[in-house]
Amino acid sequence: MLDPWPERHILPMSSVEIPALQLRNITKTFGSLVANDNISLSLSQGEMLALLGENGAGKTTLMNILFGHYVATQGEIEIYGKPLVKGSPKAALATGIGMVHQHFTLADNMTVLENIILGTEPIFSFRHHLSAARVKLLKLSMKFALHVDWNTLVKDLSIGQRQRVEILKVLYRDVKILILDEPTAVLTPQESAKLFTTLRLLTGKGLSVIFITHKLKEALSGSDRCVVLRHGRMVYETATKGIKASTLAQAMVGGTLPLIKTKHPVTFSQKLLSCSNISIRGHQHQPLLDEMNLHLLKGEILGIAGVSGNGQMQLANMLSGMQTPDSGEIELNGELITHHTPREMMSAGIGRVPEDRTATGIIGDMSVRENLALESYQEPSLSRFGLLKSRSMEAYAADLIKEFDIRCPSTETQVRNLSGGNIQKLILARVLSRKPIVLLASQPTWGLDVGATAFVHKQLIQAKREGAGILLISEDLDELLQLSDRIQVLYKGKISVPVSPDQVDAATLGLAMSGHLEEFSQKIGQSAP
Amino acid sequence: MDILHFLVETGFWIATIRMATPLIFGTLGELICERAGVLNLGIEGIMAAGCMAGWTWVYFGGDLWSGVLFAAFIGGLFGLLHALFTVHLGLSQHVTGLGITMLAAALSSFVFKMLLPKATTPPKIIPFANLDLPLLTDIPFVGPIIAHQSPLTLLAFFMVLVVSYLLYKTPFGLSLRMCGENPLAVEAQGLSVFTIRTVAVVAGSSLMAVGGAFLTLSAFDAFYIGMVNGRGWICIALVVFSSWKPWKALLGTLLFAAFDAMQMRVQQQSTMVIPYQFYLMLPYIFSILAMVIMSRRAAYPKALLVPFRKGER
Numbered sequence: 001m002l003d004p005w006p007e008r009h010i011l012p013m014s015s016v017e018i019p020a021l022q023l024r025n026i027t028k029t030f031g032s033l034v035a036n037d038n039i040s041l042s043l044s045q046g047e048m049l050a051l052l053g054e055n056g057a058g059k060t061t062l063m064n065i066l067f068g069h070y071v072a073t074q075g076e077i078e079i080y081g082k083p084l085v086k087g088s089p090k091a092a093l094a095t096g097i098g099m100v101h102q103h104f105t106l107a108d109n110m111t112v113l114e115n116i117i118l119g120t121e122p123i124f125s126f127r128h129h130l131s132a133a134r135v136k137l138l139k140l141s142m143k144f145a146l147h148v149d150w151n152t153l154v155k156d157l158s159i160g161q162r163q164r165v166e167i168l169k170v171l172y173r174d175v176k177i178l179i180l181d182e183p184t185a186v187l188t189p190q191e192s193a194k195l196f197t198t199l200r201l202l203t204g205k206g207l208s209v210i211f212i213t214h215k216l217k218e219a220l221s222g223s224d225r226c227v228v229l230r231h232g233r234m235v236y237e238t239a240t241k242g243i244k245a246s247t248l249a250q251a252m253v254g255g256t257l258p259l260i261k262t263k264h265p266v267t268f269s270q271k272l273l274s275c276s277n278i279s280i281r282g283h284q285h286q287p288l289l290d291e292m293n294l295h296l297l298k299g300e301i302l303g304i305a306g307v308s309g310n311g312q313m314q315l316a317n318m319l320s321g322m323q324t325p326d327s328g329e330i331e332l333n334g335e336l337i338t339h340h341t342p343r344e345m346m347s348a349g350i351g352r353v354p355e356d357r358t359a360t361g362i363i364g365d366m367s368v369r370e371n372l373a374l375e376s377y378q379e380p381s382l383s384r385f386g387l388l389k390s391r392s393m394e395a396y397a398a399d400l401i402k403e404f405d406i407r408c409p410s411t412e413t414q415v416r417n418l419s420g421g422n423i424q425k426l427i428l429a430r431v432l433s434r435k436p437i438v439l440l441a442s443q444p445t446w447g448l449d450v451g452a453t454a455f456v457h458k459q460l461i462q463a464k465r466e467g468a469g470i471l472l473i474s475e476d477l478d479e480l481l482q483l484s485d486r487i488q489v490l491y492k493g494k495i496s497v498p499v500s501p502d503q504v505d506a507a508t509l510g511l512a513m514s515g516h517l518e519e520f521s522q523k524i525g526q527s528a529p
Numbered sequence: 530m531d532i533l534h535f536l537v538e539t540g541f542w543i544a545t546i547r548m549a550t551p552l553i554f555g556t557l558g559e560l561i562c563e564r565a566g567v568l569n570l571g572i573e574g575i576m577a578a579g580c581m582a583g584w585t586w587v588y589f590g591g592d593l594w595s596g597v598l599f600a601a602f603i604g605g606l607f608g609l610l611h612a613l614f615t616v617h618l619g620l621s622q623h624v625t626g627l628g629i630t631m632l633a634a635a636l637s638s639f640v641f642k643m644l645l646p647k648a649t650t651p652p653k654i655i656p657f658a659n660l661d662l663p664l665l666t667d668i669p670f671v672g673p674i675i676a677h678q679s680p681l682t683l684l685a686f687f688m689v690l691v692v693s694y695l696l697y698k699t700p701f702g703l704s705l706r707m708c709g710e711n712p713l714a715v716e717a718q719g720l721s722v723f724t725i726r727t728v729a730v731v732a733g734s735s736l737m738a739v740g741g742a743f744l745t746l747s748a749f750d751a752f753y754i755g756m757v758n759g760r761g762w763i764c765i766a767l768v769v770f771s772s773w774k775p776w777k778a779l780l781g782t783l784l785f786a787a788f789d790a791m792q793m794r795v796q797q798q799s800t801m802v803i804p805y806q807f808y809l810m811l812p813y814i815f816s817i818l819a820m821v822i823m824s825r826r827a828a829y830p831k832a833l834l835v836p837f838r839k840g841e842r
Binding site: 067069087088089090091092093094099101105106107108109110114115117118119120121122123124125126127128169 | 698699700701703704706707710711713714715716717718719720721828830831839
């Protein structure tokens with residue numbers, strides 16, 4: 001599969017047209033880690049390129065070099081034939097490269113408008129030229145159907161809206177080459193489709209687009225060309241037309257993935273968890289959860305779909321004891337747990353896989369051993385008379401590392417140095433080893449690569465088969481359809497009727513996710529036997 | 530309540546505004562630094578350096594206003610040092626700031642002793658004269674209060690206006706605030722976080738030093754070792770009190786100064802029942818209470834204390 005890329009590209013290209021972008025022999029090392037290894041790549045005007053690869057394959061690093069966040073250890077970049085100044089986002093922007101980062105580069109306490117105009121004006125001018133900015137933005141937002149309220153603070157926006165702000169921010173700079181890092185990770189299917197329509201509109205006008213993804217479907221439907229990175233090397237390049245998903249998948253993981261049997265019928269009928277008439281209001285008394293009802297059976301996976309910011313966080317916080325509902329009751333095995341503290345929730349049998357795993361799942365500066373013991377260090381097996389038993393902790397950690405295949409140099413490694421996939425394995429190990437009655441899994445595979453995702457899915461199914469009830473909150477509809485026994489949709493704190501994944505497709509769920517709850521119920525009513 | 534009759538005395542208000550002046554400069558300076566994401570614990574020392582620099586300049590023949598400028602320049606130099614360590618090298622802002630305070634305060638005393646080794650009583654200069662604004666001073670009650678202020682006080686109030694305009698109405702102010710919120714956003718928009726933060730720390734430190742210069746060039750007429758006397762630390766608390774907003778900072782400094790002025794007056798009327806130390810304590814109790822109340826919902830700059838390192842994973 002490996003070709004001598006540089007030769008292959010330079011010869012035909014130079015005789016036909018100057019490429020919009022030309023990367024030559026880019027190598028980037030972080031200490032002993034080679035993140036990018038001799039990558040050469042070109043992009044023509046109006047082309048849409050999908051950059052595929054697993055986590056840690058070096059996609060984001062490569063794009064960060066292009067945008068100037070990092071300086072390549074070796075290699076050259078040319079934009080329309082002119083060399084690009086290294087390590088300067090300013091130069092990149094001036095040359096017409098714009099980047100929408102996966103982790104948004106927005107300031108929460110500032111308005112949308114302030115975020116967008118930052119850096120677009122001469123820095124020592126005596127005032128903002130706000131009216132001109134508003135006019136330009138209005139035009140842009142009409143043209144690309146990206147509507148956001150300019151005067152809102154970013155912290156009050158949903159993640160989907162924030163992304164729109166990011167895209168607008170880049171478009172506002174009149175870029176020629178647009179880089180998007182995992183752009184659809186947070187969008188509904190409809191929104192994703194809309195995004196790709198927008199991107200097509202852009203390429204039609206002569207912009208070139210590179211988007212990073214690990215969703216094969218997106219690469220196949222959205223791009224003109226696919227490039228696959230693996231372990232920092234460019235291993236595969238192809239025109240998208242006529243290529244099969246399996247070919248790309250193989251190139252990404254470097255082999256074939258075992259298929260997991262995902263559907264196991266629910267064999268229990270015992271009700272584990274029920275939430276009745278739960279309401280939570282925000283600071284301005286807006287409903288975040290609105291008379292929400294749900295129940296969870298033993299051995300069942302209940303999927304909660306919805307675009308983030310529609311009450312998922314409150315639901316998860318509530319069930320992990322971090323937030324108390326304003327009204328309503330939560331019962332676990334017939335016992336009221338509405339006012340439990342996080343620790344009481346834990347000992348009552350609720351396991352937690354948090355959404356933001358680096359913020360609320362782990363303590364980055366502490367070791368793997370300590371992080372693994374975080375939820376059970378008070379138990380007699382790990383401590384006595386207020387003193388930790390370091391040998392037991394070590395053994396406990398070593399067992400879990402082995403059982404859950406956590407890749408780390410030693411039990412003393414600081415957790416923040418692990419990859420996302422290994423951090424998630426650690427969290428799963430910590431939770432599942434306690435045999436929870438109910439497992440709360442929020443976005444359990446967000447940002448994980450194919451291999452790690454498969455691992456997480458396997459563990460969830462295993463827990464389900466052992467009789468745990470699993471509440472799976474996810475924005476990934478494929479995941480929900482694949483794993484859940486029932487799915488409910490959250491929209492602005494209201495929850496839809498449950499539906500079996502066999503009865504719906506992603507598009508119908510998308511309908512509910514964008515607020516058409518009644519239409520959704522009708523549609524399900526019709527399709528239900 | 531005749532214990533409160535000082536509220537209608539002009540003397541009380543004159544003292545309040547005068548005592549607020551160095552705090553206004555200091556708080557604004559600290560606020561600028563923190564808005565850009567850099568805590569400047571060097572403030573106490575930088576104010577001392579400002580005291581010393583301004584006074585020395587005038588003592589050796591410079592005029593008062595250029596003395597203020599010289600103090601600002603010296604403050605800026607210490608700011609540059611702080612920025613070098615905290616912004617460019619990304620070192621601990623706490624440790625560096627305390628180091629700057631020790632260095633600047635000690636250096637001020639040292640230079641003073643070097644220049645005037647034989648002085649037993651601190652030599653005096655002629656400080657700023659009070660304002661002479663014919664129309665304003667004719668206003669009843671308010672007029673005399675203004676008339677008894679130094680031009681530096683007027684400058685302090687004016688700086689509140691300048692700083693808030695700068696922060697909220699100019700592109701530079703926006704990028705400065707953004708540096709304190711999310712430096713990566715600043716970099717992603719093609720601006721240099723290092724430059725902006727450095728400018729902010731230098732400018733903020735200059736303001737602090739001017740606050741110090743007020744003490745020697747206006748409030749008193751001589752330099753004493755240790756004359757800043759914790760004002761810098763109060764400024765740091767006042768920045769939190771102000772939720773990082775210039776106008777609230779003005780309010781905070783005036784409130785603190787009012788309590789300070791009040792305790793002096795109430796102290797004189799005090800009986801043997803309540804020891805005078807109790808009144809000395811009042812402004813500080815006030816600042817603790819005010820901080821507890823006001824800062825509960827304070828939206829602190831999110832990137833405060835977080836060094837920005839380019840290209841870090």
